[in-house]
Amino acid sequence: MVAVGMLALVPFSFAGSGVCQAPTADSALELDGCESGDTLILREVYFDTDSARIKEISFDFLDQVSRELKENPTIKVAVQGHTDSIGAADYNMNLSQNRAQSVRYYLVSAGVNPDQLVSQGFGLTEPLADNATSQGRATNRRVELKMVGTLVLSEPKPSNIYISTFHAVPSELVIPVGSQVTWTNYDEISHDITFDGMEGSRIWTKGWKGDTYSLQFDNPGTYTYHCSVHKDANGKIVVKPAVDEYVTTESPIYPGQTTSSYKGNQTTERVGS
Secondary structure, three states, X not given: OOOOOOOOOOOOOOOXXXXXXXXXXXXXXXXXXOOOOOEEEOOOOOEOOOOOOEOHHHHHHHXXXXXXHHHOOOEEEEEEEEOOOOOOHHHHHHHHHHXXXXXXXXXXXXXXXXXXXXXEEOOOOOXXXXXXXXXXXXXXXXXXXXXXXXXXXXXXXXXXXXXXXXXXXXXXXXXXXXEEEEEEEOOOOOEEEEEOOEEEEEEOOOOOOOOEEEEEEOOOEEEEEEEOOOOOOOEEEEEXXXXXXXXXXXXXXXXXXXXXXXXXXXXXXXXXX
């Protein structure tokens, strides 16, 4: 039971000016116009025989699917596996579920938000063609991508990182796409925040109120930074399509405070609470 593929040319609905279409020789996969209920058949996803192992020939296509899902982070989809009728029903049900899970795992590994994806197996229960012919069985062996709803993303909030005792607090900050992060300097020296070899902004100390440097993050990913002045002032910004909670670091400012006595008070707020 080998799954074969290319997205099927079936009618799809449109949402506004966006397009929901299968790839052809002349056009790429597009998801931005997909609506709940639309289904794309992933016929360029291949598996080893009687296995959930994805063949390497499928990777470029699945990378295209992952890019589309990341560019449309509010689309929630079900990865659905289907088989032909050869073999026991329970065997085919397990095989289809495992193949759907393999595709979901690949997409998550490629950076797709796990909350966008569910996996489902239907075995031989939903054939598209007659299983009495080899051509019909090949048509029935498939993975589908079904639009099942809209993912509500968390609204970005201003986020702060405080530098003192030559360290950045928190050292790892998880934020949703679109968030602006501000570094506030309470050290007695200046700091120069640099991301991945790109020049940053030198922030100087003005008493205990400190100077600031702000940067907005519009794309998912992990961004590491360091200070060109003092290497211990480094950290990581993890940008996700949505977050479950925010961690806020507040800076207590006291007259006569020194960097060695600085502490950042952190609180956690659940999204929607």
